[in-house]
Amino acid sequence: MAEIRTPNRPIYRQVAEQIAEEIEAxxxxxxxxxSSERELAERYGISRMTARAAINILVQRGLIVRRNRSxxxxxxxxxRFDLSSPGGLHEQLRKAGVEPxxxxxxxxxxxxxxxxxxxxxxxxxxxxxxxxxxxxxxxxANGEPIALEDSYFPAHLFPDLxxxxxxxxxxxxxxxxFGVEPAGSVQELEISLLDAEWAEIMGVAVDxxxxxxxxxxxxxxxxxxxxxxxxxxxxxxxFIARTASPESFLAGSGLLWQRALDNLQAEGA
Amino acid sequence: MAEIRTPNRPIYRQVAEQIAEEIEAxxxxxxxxxSSERELAERYGISRMTARAAINILVQRGLIVRRNRSxxxxxxxxxRFDLSSPGGLHEQLRKAGVEPxxxxxxxxxxxxxxxxxxxxxxxxxxxxxxxxxxxxxxxxANGEPIALEDSYFPAHLFPDLxxxxxxxxxxxxxxxxFGVEPAGSVQELEISLLDAEWAEIMGVAVDxxxxxxxxxxxxxxxxxxxxxxxxxxxxxxxFIARTASPESFLAGSGLLWQRALDNLQAEGA
DNA sequence: AAGTGGTCTAGACCACCAT
DNA sequence: TGGTGGTCTAGACCACTTC
Numbered sequence: 001m002a003e004i005r006t007p008n009r010p011i012y013r014q015v016a017e018q019i020a021e022e023i024e025a026x027x028x029x030x031x032x033x034x035s036s037e038r039e040l041a042e043r044y045g046i047s048r049m050t051a052r053a054a055i056n057i058l059v060q061r062g063l064i065v066r067r068n069r070s071x072x073x074x075x076x077x078x079x080r081f082d083l084s085s086p087g088g089l090h091e092q093l094r095k096a097g098v099e100p101x102x103x104x105x106x107x108x109x110x111x112x113x114x115x116x117x118x119x120x121x122x123x124x125x126x127x128x129x130x131x132x133x134x135x136x137x138x139x140x141a142n143g144e145p146i147a148l149e150d151s152y153f154p155a156h157l158f159p160d161l162x163x164x165x166x167x168x169x170x171x172x173x174x175x176x177x178f179g180v181e182p183a184g185s186v187q188e189l190e191i192s193l194l195d196a197e198w199a200e201i202m203g204v205a206v207d208x209x210x211x212x213x214x215x216x217x218x219x220x221x222x223x224x225x226x227x228x229x230x231x232x233x234x235x236x237x238x239f240i241a242r243t244a245s246p247e248s249f250l251a252g253s254g255l256l257w258q259r260a261l262d263n264l265q266a267e268g269a
Numbered sequence: 270m271a272e273i274r275t276p277n278r279p280i281y282r283q284v285a286e287q288i289a290e291e292i293e294a295x296x297x298x299x300x301x302x303x304s305s306e307r308e309l310a311e312r313y314g315i316s317r318m319t320a321r322a323a324i325n326i327l328v329q330r331g332l333i334v335r336r337n338r339s340x341x342x343x344x345x346x347x348x349r350f351d352l353s354s355p356g357g358l359h360e361q362l363r364k365a366g367v368e369p370x371x372x373x374x375x376x377x378x379x380x381x382x383x384x385x386x387x388x389x390x391x392x393x394x395x396x397x398x399x400x401x402x403x404x405x406x407x408x409x410a411n412g413e414p415i416a417l418e419d420s421y422f423p424a425h426l427f428p429d430l431x432x433x434x435x436x437x438x439x440x441x442x443x444x445x446x447f448g449v450e451p452a453g454s455v456q457e458l459e460i461s462l463l464d465a466e467w468a469e470i471m472g473v474a475v476d477x478x479x480x481x482x483x484x485x486x487x488x489x490x491x492x493x494x495x496x497x498x499x500x501x502x503x504x505x506x507x508f509i510a511r512t513a514s515p516e517s518f519l520a521g522s523g524l525l526w527q528r529a530l531d532n533l534q535a536e537g538a
Numbered sequence: 539a540a541g542t543g544g545t546c547t548a549g550a551c552c553a554c555c556a557t
Numbered sequence: 558t559g560g561t562g563g564t565c566t567a568g569a570c571c572a573c574t575t576c
Contacts, residue, residue, distance in 0.1 A: 010545060013465065036561060047547045052562085057476065061462055069562060070555060083458070083510065187510045189352070191460055191478050191503030193330055196282065207326070209460050209478045209503075234460030234478075241352065241456045241510060279564060305542060316566045321543085338543060339574055 011046055012053035019054065023063055023074050034064060034072040059205065062235030066205055079141050081232070082240040083187065083213075089139060089147065090169035098141050102149075102167040105201060106136035109155060109162065119152050122216045122227035131155035133162060135170070138202050145202045146236050151228035158225075174225070183220040187213050191234070198231055209234040280315055281322035288323065292332055292343050303333060303341040328474065331504030335474055348410050350501070351509040352456065352482075358408060358416065359438035367410050371418075371436040374470060375405035378424060378431065388421050391485045391496035400424040402431060404439070407471050414471045415505050420497035427494075443494070452489040456482050460503070467500055478503040 022028045035043070040051035055072055058064040065075045079098060081089055093100040112120065112128045123132065132152050139147040151170070153161060157178070164173050174180040190212045199206040210231050217226040232239075291297045304312065309320035324341055327333040334344045348367060350358055362369040381389065381397045392401065401421050408416040420439070422430060426447070433442050443449040459481045468475040479500050486495040501508075 009465075012545085038561080047549090049548090050546060053545095057462075060476070066562085068555075069553085071561070185511070189480075189508040189510055191480055191508075193326075193478070196278075207329070209462065211460055237460075239458040239460070241458055242454075281564085307542080316568090318567090319565060322564095335543085337574075338572085340542070 011044075012050045013057070015040065015044055015046070015051065015054035016057040019058060020061075020063055023058075028074050030074050030076045032074045034074065036071065060207075060209060060235065062209075065235075075235070076144075078236055078238040079146065080238050080240060082242075084240075084242040088169060088171040088182075090172065093141050099143070100169070101140040101143065103138040103140065103145075104135075104166050105138060106134060107162050107166055108134050110134050110152075115152075119227050122224060123152060123154050124224050125154065133158065135162075135166060137166065141236075144236070145204055146233050148198055148202055148231040149228060150230070151226055153226055157223075180219055180225055182217050182225075185215050185217045187215045189213055194231070194233075204233065211237075211239065280313075281319045282326070284309065284313055284315070284320065284323035285326040288327060289330075289332055292327075297343050299343050299345045301343045303343065305340065329476075329478060329504065334504075344504070345413075347505055347507040348415060349507050349509060351511075353509075353511040357438060357440040357451075359441065362410050368412070369438070370409040370412065372407040372409065372414075373404075373435050374407060375403060376431050376435055377403050379403050379421075384421075388496050391493060392421060392423050393493050394423065402427065404431075404435060406435065410505075413505070414473055415502050417467055417471055417500040418497060419499070420495055422495055426492075449488055449494055451486050451494075454484050454486040456484045458482055463500070463502075473502065480506070480508060 019028070019034070028034070034055065037048050037051045037055065040046075040054070041048040044051065055064060059066060059072065062078065063075055064072045066072050079093065080096065081092055085092060087095075090100045090102075110132050112125065112130045112132070115125070115132060119132070120126075125132070133155055135149075135151050135153070137149045137151075138145050139149055155161070157180070158174065161173070164177070171182060174182075192210055192212050194202075194204070194206055194208040194210050196206045199208070211234050213228075213230045213232070215226070215228045215230065216224055217228070219225055288297070288303070297303070303324065306317050306320045306324065309315075309323070310317040313320065324333060328335060328341065331347065332344055333341045335341050348362065349365065350361055354361060356364075359369045359371075379401050381394065381399045381401070384394070384401060388401070389395075394401070402424055404418075404420050404422070406418045406420075407414050408418055424430070426449070427443065430442070433446070440451060443451075461479055461481050463471075463473065463475055463477040463479050465475045468477070480503050482497075482499045482501070484495070484497045484499065485493055486497070488494050
């Protein structure tokens with residue numbers, strides 16, 4: 001039986017730190033199987049509930065992932081996603097050598113009446129004859145579910161959108177077949193815990209920390225063409241964002257940004 | 270004894286939902302005191318550990334706050350913070366009618382040798398004679414700790430910076446006394462759980478969900494003047510961000526943004 | 539002094555998964 | 558079928574807050 005008890009710091013936290021150190025030191029490499037809760041309890045001479053509390057911390061911190069309702073494994077490094085890049089998640093994953101995918105949950109056409117006021121307002125719709133496409137997808141990276149995307153598109157801008165292969169990049173479809181180039185967006189971000197309902201749909205654990213984004217996307221001629229509510233797993237994704245006041249854009253600091261961003265990305269390697 | 274057991278959904282989650290509903294319905298208004306864990310256990314006919322699990326969910330979701338190591342109260346609505354606004358947290362809180370404050374934790378001048386490579390690189394320092402100011406503060410809103418700010422400033426740009434009142438807005442000081450206008454930044458965002466060490470400094474519960482930001486800020490002439498590592502409480506803050514490709518700025522879509530942002534803010538009320 | 543949250547135990551039962 | 562995670566219980570002790 002290993003002995004790690006020291007005063008003051010709770011045991012479950014000490015056990016979590018010990019396991020975290022083993023992960024960071026490479027003793028437990030990515031995808032290594034974590035000992036079962038009962039094994040940990042015996043090894044450290046603690047109760048199973050205490051061992052479980054330790055694992056739960058590491059799951060929430062993203063160091064460990066549970067598969068199904070089965071055992072826990074050391075997590076792979078986080079994916080990187082630039083919130084301010086016009087290229088969407090799909091393109092960014094592909095550029096990073098990760099296989100992006102999507103599982104279609106819902107694809108339907110809704111009449112104006114069925115829209116929430118928020119959606120209608122965000123898409124600047126006031127014609128009661130209008131229809132809107134509603135698409136819900138689980139986004140995956142190397143087959144792993146990493147985000148849920150609940151999006152709305154004005155039907156008159158993208159006729160027969162639902163006939164395309166909606167497991168591809170939707171922004172790619174808009175660009176290729178409809179000539180729509182996303183030029184800007186307004187996003188609202190909230191940190192939250194994954195809802196039981198969404199967790200069920202995504203097939204991951206409830207209560208994982210997530211980044212929720214409500215996004216209003218515009219074309220270059222200032223027309224809103226998408227309203228979306230995205231939920232990203234915070235335990236699997238590292239987010240990047242660039243911000244600036246308009247003046248600095250006019251001063252041509254785009255290059256500076258690119259340099260600085262390259263620095264950040266180089267460091268993350 | 271109240272009866273709320275139904276099949277399938279775990280009891281602690283049902284109790285959490287019940288309390289959440291009472292909060293949303295206004296039966297438990299902001300600052301109302303939550304029943305003690307033992308009281309809840311008795312009322313619902315469950316064990317104290319189960320009642321405690323229910324409360325923990327609501328604390329992490331930001332609906333409930335624990336004060337000290339004492340009882341739990343219904344949380345006030347979240348503060349709003351626009352990550353892409355050049356105005357910092359201080360100014361934004363003030364505009365929203367909230368009293369911003371800061372508690373100084375550390376204020377020191379460091380030689381080049383003491384800097385981590387990341388700090389030196391972010392500030393574009395290569396002169397080994399250089400000094401850097403290092404300031405750590407706990408940011409508060411209406412007296413409540415909401416963020417921790419760990420920032421570095423090149424000393425040659427801001428001589429005697431430490432002599433100013435560092436519980437004021439630092440950006441305000443830079444602007445007023447040094448004529449430095451922040452023009453842009455590159456930020457890296459990560460969702461994480463609050464570290465025991467930082468939780469201690471901030472005086473809040475460990476493991477709260479947070480937004481960590483590493484920020485490199487630039488003046489209009491592209492000189493980096495700040496590198497900062499901020500930790501924001503996700504349970505108390507709602508974040509907003511605007512993004513766009515440079516082209517849309519040149520096309521003059523700033524007004525559009527302002528309109529869209531106003532919409533978002535109006536809805537949040 | 540009484541009450542409270544924070545921690546911990548040693549069991550238990552169940553549904554599900556891998557073998 | 559045996560092991561696993563998910564849940565739940567009925568206690569316990571401690572440090573601290575509140576009164």
